[in-house]
Amino acid sequence: MNHRTFVVLIAAGMVLLALGMGWQWITPGPATAAKADAAAPPLVRVVAPEVAASSASLRLPARTAPIEQALVFARATGVVAERRVDIGDRVRRGDILAVVAAPEIDQAVDRARATVSQTKAKEQLAATNLTRTQQLVEQGFLSMQVLDERQGTYDAAKADRLAAEAELRRLTEIQRFQMVRAPFPGVIAERRIDRGDRIVGDSSSAEGYLFRLVRIDQLRVSIDAPQSVVMQVQPGMSAQVVFPELPGQTLTAKVMRSSGVIDQRTGTMQVELQLPNQDGRIPAGMLGEVLIEVPRTHEVLLVPNSTLIVRDGKAQVAVVEAGSRIRFVPVQLGRNLGNQTEVLSGIARNAALITNPNALLRDGDNVRVAQAEAKKAP
Secondary structure, eight states: OOHHHHHHHHHHHHHHHHHHHHHHHHSOOHHHHHHHHHHSOOEEOEEOOEEOOSEEEEEEEEEEEEEEEEEEOOSSOEEEEEEOOOTTOEEOTTOEEEEEEOHHHHHHHHHHHHHHHHHHHHHHHHHHHHHHHHHHHHHTSSOHHHHHHHHHHHHHHHHHHHHHHHHHHHHHHHHHTTEEEOSSSEEEEEEOOOTTOEEOTTOSSTTOOSEEEEEEEEEEEEEEEETTTTTTOOTTOEEEEEOTTSTTOOEEEEEEEEEEEEOTTTSEEEEEEEEEOTTOOSOTTOEEEEEEEEEOSSOOEEEEGGGEEEETTEEEEEEEETTTEEEEEEOEEEEEOSSEEEEEESSOTTOOEESSOOTTOOTTOBOEEOOOOOOOOO
16 A cells, blocks of 8 residues: 555545544434433323212211110019010000009008098088088078188088099009000010019119110111211102121111201211111111212212322312413312212313322423323224
């Protein structure tokens, strides 16, 4: 190779080297691309709210109780002579549950009857004397003063007779209390006495009752309705009741009344339903669930829980407006349904909500909305 050819080769190599360096300077490297991406608006994914159904299915724990119950006390003091019923027995209104032996009451009644007889005899004698005195006064044999005295004696005898009869009625009524009777038809749920026990009538202690009588041909079903639905749950509405002990069976109950007061501790209001139980197969006190369809008074939207954030103690969502700018909007939440939450107010049904919003995002920031991936055909 001569000297001239060597020079030409060196010149060509330098040209190629220069061209390679220039291409590298024009083509952006990884660091340059990363800087460009950092300068671009953040990429976000958005979803639209779903419109909830026109009615909400409310499922609440429930407890049953007798439609009517009473603690039966004794009015007479004495010893239990008879106990005619036991737990589980069905009784009718007026049936005798127990008999209390109280000899002093029987003796008092006998004395009262004797007193009534005495006062009647005195009244009759006073009436006879008054009639004779009136005749003698008319004939001029006695003075008016004597007539007035006989009139007073008769009036006093009559008053004594009325008082004695009133006392006899009172003691007779007390004597009837020796028969402890059922105030309404039902089932004996508890008995606390046996024959030979001494009991005190009109006991002031709440523990002094003899029997607990319950009526279970219908049951009270109590639920604690949340504040968000208490205005919609009205008397007359139907509901379904299920018990784990009765798998596959759904019973129908009816809303009867509500307490009208929201408990400040729980934020719920007690609602009472009535459940037919003619055969008495469902014992009072069972726990179950009530399913009730509550009509909505206004449109409710459902949003994924991933769109909700809490700032300054308030629930908010990040909405993309005008295609790129975000705005944080406070919302009023309803029930949490698991993966979704009810939004009662604050957003429109066509709002674009950011899922999992970055904590660094601020109101008014620009963002890029990621295009939804196309679903593959099965």
